[in-house]
Amino acid sequence: MTMLADLASIAPDATTAPFWDACRRRELRLQRCSDCGAFRQPPSPGCPHCGSARGDWPLLSGRGTVFSFTIVHHAAVPPLAADVPYNVVVIELDDAPGARLISNVLDVAPDDVSVGMRVDLAWDETPDGVVLPRFRRVTAER
Ligand SMILES: [Zn+2]
Structure with a gap:
Protein backbone atom coordinates (compact mmCIF):
# COMPACT_ATOMS: atom_id res chain seq x y z
CA MET A 1 0.00 0.00 0.00
CA THR A 2 1.00 3.60 -0.42
CA MET A 3 2.65 4.80 2.72
CA LEU A 4 1.23 7.66 4.68
CA ALA A 5 4.32 9.78 4.10
CA ASP A 6 3.21 10.21 0.49
CA LEU A 7 -0.11 11.69 1.51
CA ALA A 8 -0.15 13.25 4.93
CA SER A 9 1.52 13.35 8.29
CA ILE A 10 0.41 12.53 11.79
CA ALA A 11 0.03 15.48 14.17
CA PRO A 12 -1.04 14.06 17.55
CA ASP A 13 -2.52 16.33 20.19
CA ALA A 14 -2.70 15.72 23.95
CA THR A 15 -5.72 13.46 23.50
CA THR A 16 -4.42 11.30 20.65
CA ALA A 17 -0.69 11.21 21.53
CA PRO A 18 -0.97 8.11 23.79
CA PHE A 19 -2.37 6.12 20.84
CA TRP A 20 0.47 7.13 18.49
CA ASP A 21 3.13 6.77 21.20
CA ALA A 22 1.93 3.19 21.78
CA CYS A 23 1.96 2.50 18.01
CA ARG A 24 5.63 3.54 17.92
CA ARG A 25 6.28 0.79 20.50
CA ARG A 26 4.13 -1.56 18.38
CA GLU A 27 1.51 -1.74 21.09
CA LEU A 28 -2.15 -1.34 20.17
CA ARG A 29 -3.78 0.65 22.96
CA LEU A 30 -7.20 2.33 22.91
CA GLN A 31 -8.51 4.79 25.45
CA ARG A 32 -10.83 3.34 28.11
CA CYS A 33 -12.83 5.24 30.70
CA SER A 34 -11.38 4.65 34.16
CA ASP A 35 -14.79 5.09 35.77
CA CYS A 36 -17.34 3.23 33.62
CA GLY A 37 -14.97 1.07 31.54
CA ALA A 38 -16.29 2.18 28.13
CA PHE A 39 -13.71 2.35 25.34
CA ARG A 40 -13.43 5.70 23.54
CA GLN A 41 -12.33 5.51 19.91
CA PRO A 42 -11.43 8.02 18.62
CA PRO A 43 -10.08 9.17 21.97
CA SER A 44 -11.70 12.16 23.64
CA PRO A 45 -11.05 14.29 26.72
CA GLY A 46 -14.35 13.22 28.28
CA CYS A 47 -16.36 10.00 28.38
CA PRO A 48 -19.57 10.26 26.31
CA HIS A 49 -21.18 7.64 28.57
CA CYS A 50 -20.52 8.96 32.08
CA GLY A 51 -18.76 12.33 31.64
CA SER A 52 -15.57 11.25 33.38
CA ALA A 53 -12.32 12.86 32.28
CA ARG A 54 -10.28 9.90 33.57
CA GLY A 55 -8.97 7.29 31.19
CA ASP A 56 -6.36 4.58 30.76
CA TRP A 57 -4.86 2.87 27.74
CA PRO A 58 -4.92 -0.93 28.09
CA LEU A 59 -2.82 -3.09 25.81
ZN1 LIG B 1 -17.17 6.61 31.41
Whole structure:
Protein backbone atom coordinates (compact mmCIF):
# COMPACT_ATOMS: atom_id res chain seq x y z
CA MET A 1 0.00 0.00 0.00
CA THR A 2 1.00 3.60 -0.42
CA MET A 3 2.65 4.80 2.72
CA LEU A 4 1.23 7.66 4.68
CA ALA A 5 4.32 9.78 4.10
CA ASP A 6 3.21 10.21 0.49
CA LEU A 7 -0.11 11.69 1.51
CA ALA A 8 -0.15 13.25 4.93
CA SER A 9 1.52 13.35 8.29
CA ILE A 10 0.41 12.53 11.79
CA ALA A 11 0.03 15.48 14.17
CA PRO A 12 -1.04 14.06 17.55
CA ASP A 13 -2.52 16.33 20.19
CA ALA A 14 -2.70 15.72 23.95
CA THR A 15 -5.72 13.46 23.50
CA THR A 16 -4.42 11.30 20.65
CA ALA A 17 -0.69 11.21 21.53
CA PRO A 18 -0.97 8.11 23.79
CA PHE A 19 -2.37 6.12 20.84
CA TRP A 20 0.47 7.13 18.49
CA ASP A 21 3.13 6.77 21.20
CA ALA A 22 1.93 3.19 21.78
CA CYS A 23 1.96 2.50 18.01
CA ARG A 24 5.63 3.54 17.92
CA ARG A 25 6.28 0.79 20.50
CA ARG A 26 4.13 -1.56 18.38
CA GLU A 27 1.51 -1.74 21.09
CA LEU A 28 -2.15 -1.34 20.17
CA ARG A 29 -3.78 0.65 22.96
CA LEU A 30 -7.20 2.33 22.91
CA GLN A 31 -8.51 4.79 25.45
CA ARG A 32 -10.83 3.34 28.11
CA CYS A 33 -12.83 5.24 30.70
CA SER A 34 -11.38 4.65 34.16
CA ASP A 35 -14.79 5.09 35.77
CA CYS A 36 -17.34 3.23 33.62
CA GLY A 37 -14.97 1.07 31.54
CA ALA A 38 -16.29 2.18 28.13
CA PHE A 39 -13.71 2.35 25.34
CA ARG A 40 -13.43 5.70 23.54
CA GLN A 41 -12.33 5.51 19.91
CA PRO A 42 -11.43 8.02 18.62
CA PRO A 43 -10.08 9.17 21.97
CA SER A 44 -11.70 12.16 23.64
CA PRO A 45 -11.05 14.29 26.72
CA GLY A 46 -14.35 13.22 28.28
CA CYS A 47 -16.36 10.00 28.38
CA PRO A 48 -19.57 10.26 26.31
CA HIS A 49 -21.18 7.64 28.57
CA CYS A 50 -20.52 8.96 32.08
CA GLY A 51 -18.76 12.33 31.64
CA SER A 52 -15.57 11.25 33.38
CA ALA A 53 -12.32 12.86 32.28
CA ARG A 54 -10.28 9.90 33.57
CA GLY A 55 -8.97 7.29 31.19
CA ASP A 56 -6.36 4.58 30.76
CA TRP A 57 -4.86 2.87 27.74
CA PRO A 58 -4.92 -0.93 28.09
CA LEU A 59 -2.82 -3.09 25.81
CA LEU A 60 -4.97 -4.99 23.30
CA SER A 61 -4.36 -8.32 21.60
CA GLY A 62 -4.88 -6.97 18.08
CA ARG A 63 -7.35 -9.73 17.20
CA GLY A 64 -10.64 -8.62 15.74
CA THR A 65 -13.38 -8.93 13.18
CA VAL A 66 -14.27 -6.89 10.10
CA PHE A 67 -17.44 -4.99 11.07
CA SER A 68 -17.79 -3.12 7.75
CA PHE A 69 -15.67 -2.26 4.76
CA THR A 70 -15.55 -0.51 1.42
CA ILE A 71 -13.43 -1.08 -1.67
CA VAL A 72 -11.94 2.11 -3.12
CA HIS A 73 -11.76 1.99 -6.92
CA HIS A 74 -10.94 5.61 -7.77
CA ALA A 75 -7.72 7.23 -6.61
CA ALA A 76 -8.68 10.45 -4.86
CA VAL A 77 -5.13 11.71 -5.20
CA PRO A 78 -2.39 10.69 -7.67
CA PRO A 79 -0.19 8.82 -5.13
CA LEU A 80 -3.00 6.29 -4.63
CA ALA A 81 -3.29 5.41 -8.33
CA ALA A 82 -1.03 2.38 -8.01
CA ASP A 83 -3.04 1.01 -5.06
CA VAL A 84 -6.61 0.95 -6.35
CA PRO A 85 -8.63 -1.06 -5.78
CA TYR A 86 -7.89 -1.21 -2.05
CA ASN A 87 -9.95 -1.87 1.05
CA VAL A 88 -10.84 0.38 3.96
CA VAL A 89 -12.20 -1.61 6.87
CA VAL A 90 -13.85 -0.96 10.21
CA ILE A 91 -12.47 -3.41 12.76
CA GLU A 92 -14.16 -4.50 15.97
CA LEU A 93 -11.43 -5.54 18.38
CA ASP A 94 -11.98 -8.63 20.53
CA ASP A 95 -10.89 -7.00 23.76
CA ALA A 96 -12.24 -3.46 23.24
CA PRO A 97 -16.02 -3.86 23.11
CA GLY A 98 -17.79 -0.88 21.59
CA ALA A 99 -14.66 0.54 19.95
CA ARG A 100 -14.06 0.33 16.22
CA LEU A 101 -10.82 1.10 14.41
CA ILE A 102 -10.61 2.22 10.77
CA SER A 103 -7.74 0.54 8.96
CA ASN A 104 -6.84 -1.72 6.02
CA VAL A 105 -6.46 -5.46 5.61
CA LEU A 106 -3.15 -6.17 3.88
CA ASP A 107 -2.49 -8.83 1.26
CA VAL A 108 -6.10 -9.67 0.50
CA ALA A 109 -7.92 -9.37 -2.83
CA PRO A 110 -10.88 -6.95 -2.86
CA ASP A 111 -13.34 -9.79 -3.50
CA ASP A 112 -12.03 -11.69 -0.48
CA VAL A 113 -12.81 -9.01 2.13
CA SER A 114 -16.02 -9.78 4.00
CA VAL A 115 -17.96 -8.70 7.04
CA GLY A 116 -17.16 -11.07 9.88
CA MET A 117 -13.69 -11.89 8.54
CA ARG A 118 -11.26 -12.57 11.39
CA VAL A 119 -8.13 -10.40 11.39
CA ASP A 120 -4.97 -9.92 13.40
CA LEU A 121 -2.80 -6.85 13.83
CA ALA A 122 0.05 -6.27 11.36
CA TRP A 123 2.26 -3.26 12.09
CA ASP A 124 3.16 -1.17 9.06
CA GLU A 125 5.87 1.52 9.22
CA THR A 126 6.11 4.43 6.82
CA PRO A 127 9.46 5.67 5.46
CA ASP A 128 9.31 8.59 7.91
CA GLY A 129 8.80 6.32 10.90
CA VAL A 130 5.06 6.53 11.49
CA VAL A 131 3.86 3.12 12.70
CA LEU A 132 0.32 2.26 11.59
CA PRO A 133 -1.92 -0.51 12.87
CA ARG A 134 -3.10 -2.49 9.88
CA PHE A 135 -4.43 -6.04 9.77
CA ARG A 136 -4.05 -9.41 8.08
CA ARG A 137 -6.65 -12.09 7.55
CA VAL A 138 -6.62 -14.93 10.06
CA THR A 139 -7.32 -18.22 8.36
CA ALA A 140 -7.09 -20.51 11.38
CA GLU A 141 -7.77 -19.46 14.96
CA ARG A 142 -5.40 -20.77 17.56
ZN1 LIG B 1 -17.17 6.61 31.41
